[in-house]
Amino acid sequence: MTDGHVLYSMAASGNCYKVRLLLHILGIPFRLVETDSRTGVTRTPEFLALNPNGRVPLLVLPDGRRLSESNAMLLYLAEGGPYLPSDRYDRAVCYQWLFFEQYEHEPTVAVARSWLHVYEDRKGKATAEQIAGWHEKGNRALGVMEARLADHDWLAGGGYSVADIALYAYTHVAHEGGFDLAPYPGIRAWLDRIASRPGHVGMEWRPEGVT
Amino acid sequence: MTDGHVLYSMAASGNCYKVRLLLHILGIPFRLVETDSRTGVTRTPEFLALNPNGRVPLLVLPDGRRLSESNAMLLYLAEGGPYLPSDRYDRAVCYQWLFFEQYEHEPTVAVARSWLHVYEDRKGKATAEQIAGWHEKGNRALGVMEARLADHDWLAGGGYSVADIALYAYTHVAHEGGFDLAPYPGIRAWLDRIASRPGHVGMEWRPEGVT
Numbered sequence: 530m531t532d533g534h535v536l537y538s539m540a541a542s543g544n545c546y547k548v549r550l551l552l553h554i555l556g557i558p559f560r561l562v563e564t565d566s567r568t569g570v571t572r573t574p575e576f577l578a579l580n581p582n583g584r585v586p587l588l589v590l591p592d593g594r595r596l597s598e599s600n601a602m603l604l605y606l607a608e609g610g611p612y613l614p615s616d617r618y619d620r621a622v623c624y625q626w627l628f629f630e631q632y633e634h635e636p637t638v639a640v641a642r643s644w645l646h647v648y649e650d651r652k653g654k655a656t657a658e659q660i661a662g663w664h665e666k667g668n669r670a671l672g673v674m675e676a677r678l679a680d681h682d683w684l685a686g687g688g689y690s691v692a693d694i695a696l697y698a699y700t701h702v703a704h705e706g707g708f709d710l711a712p713y714p715g716i717r718a719w720l721d722r723i724a725s726r727p728g729h730v731g732m733e734w735r736p737e738g739v740t
Numbered sequence: 741m742t743d744g745h746v747l748y749s750m751a752a753s754g755n756c757y758k759v760r761l762l763l764h765i766l767g768i769p770f771r772l773v774e775t776d777s778r779t780g781v782t783r784t785p786e787f788l789a790l791n792p793n794g795r796v797p798l799l800v801l802p803d804g805r806r807l808s809e810s811n812a813m814l815l816y817l818a819e820g821g822p823y824l825p826s827d828r829y830d831r832a833v834c835y836q837w838l839f840f841e842q843y844e845h846e847p848t849v850a851v852a853r854s855w856l857h858v859y860e861d862r863k864g865k866a867t868a869e870q871i872a873g874w875h876e877k878g879n880r881a882l883g884v885m886e887a888r889l890a891d892h893d894w895l896a897g898g899g900y901s902v903a904d905i906a907l908y909a910y911t912h913v914a915h916e917g918g919f920d921l922a923p924y925p926g927i928r929a930w931l932d933r934i935a936s937r938p939g940h941v942g943m944e945w946r947p948e949g950v951t
Contacts, residue, residue: 581883581884581887581888582840582844582884590829594829596829596832596833596836597836597840598835598836598839598840598843599839600835600839601832601833601835601836601838601839602832604832604835605828605829605831605832605835608828617816617819618801618805618807618816620816621807621812621813621815621816622807622812624809624811624812624815624816625807625808625809625812627812627839628809628810628811628812628838628839628842629793629808629809631839631842631843632809632842632843632846632847633793635843636843636847672792673792673793676792677792
């Protein structure tokens with residue numbers, strides 16, 4: 530038993546930021562354990578005993594049970610609240626964007642950033658062909674978002690939801706992976722809309738008591 | 741308006757098979773439109789108007805609204821029924837496996853199969869380095885499944901669920917991508933358990949009236 534939620538997290542990870550942001554706006558107190566996957570700590574036997582998949586974020590619930598996969602955490606935490614649509618079809622569209630995020634967006638937009646910006650030991654090591662591939666596929670994903678956001682405020686019907694939180698995480702730092710958002714006015718307005726919401730916090734925010 | 745569910749599907753795709761299987765075991769009649777993405781038809785303006793992401797499966801609901809992302813369809817269709825856990829934590833674990841499937845399993849286990857088995861024009865064109873990468877990462881994903889299935893009947897608590905359906909789709913044809921399941925007795929017993937369920941149908945099953 531623990532006495533509250535515990536989030537194993539890495540500062541530079543958008544997948545971890547998503548969960549920090551949702552916990553904050555839901556007002557759920559949590560203890561943050563900074564776990565830098567760049568040091569290999571998430572592949573140690575101790576961490577693998579917590580999460581056999583060896584990744585952060587990892588959420589430990591107050592009763593000690595664990596959950597991995599950032600978007601599964603978003604759905605779990607948002608259930609029954611204002612950030613998961615109450616309409617069945619809108620909720621399904623929310624699921625759709627969450628899977629899109631992990632399949633089409635994160636492996637291109639986030640991976641480009643991880644090689645070009647996050648990991649010191651990767652900088653300069655991606656080939657021009659790899660970078661071009663990430664940019665081609667990432668821009669296709671951004672184009673799919675733009676098609677929705679050109680004339681809608683939010684990704685799913687029913688208002689701001691975990692779909693927006695999930696895709697905000699890596700889209701708002703896409704420039705760090707060499708992406709230019711100039712051709713995407715709908716996305717840029719949506720990023721501003723999210724950043725100006727009451728209670729919004731950026732990637733640098735930490736719960737009190739974390740050093 | 742249409743008069744029932746319509747599924748745009750491709751015969752060889754595990755992502756499409758998942759949805760066919762769930763529709764069948766839920767007893768939901770549907771019309772199947774065979775859409776072979778290998779011919780480029782899913783990138784035509786007509787198809788992109790239906791799904792801006794240009795992929796199958798695509799599910800058209802009886803009221804004409806559309807849904808993409810196979811695992812979003814599974815969650816939508818399973819809601820309130822026996823194949824989505826009723827317990828909140830078990831349901832979150834189900835989400836966890838669905839995201840794991842799209843992020844860790846499909847891009848390795850399914851992609852190896854697509855290059856080595858499905859697409860005639862790809863056969864012989866994958867490099868040894870690519871194949872080794874798919875096999876290394878795919879075996880890591882299979883290892884995560886084995887850690888659960890070695891001593892549990894199903895991936896999530898609460899019984900057979902859409903988590904099992906999603907991961908069955910490409911795992912049961914993993915050998916077509918050059919994977920050897922001999923080291924995974926828990927996975928092999930789980931595959932047999934699923935295949936012997938009443939009402940189970942294989943990839944070749946089609947609803948009546950489809951030619």
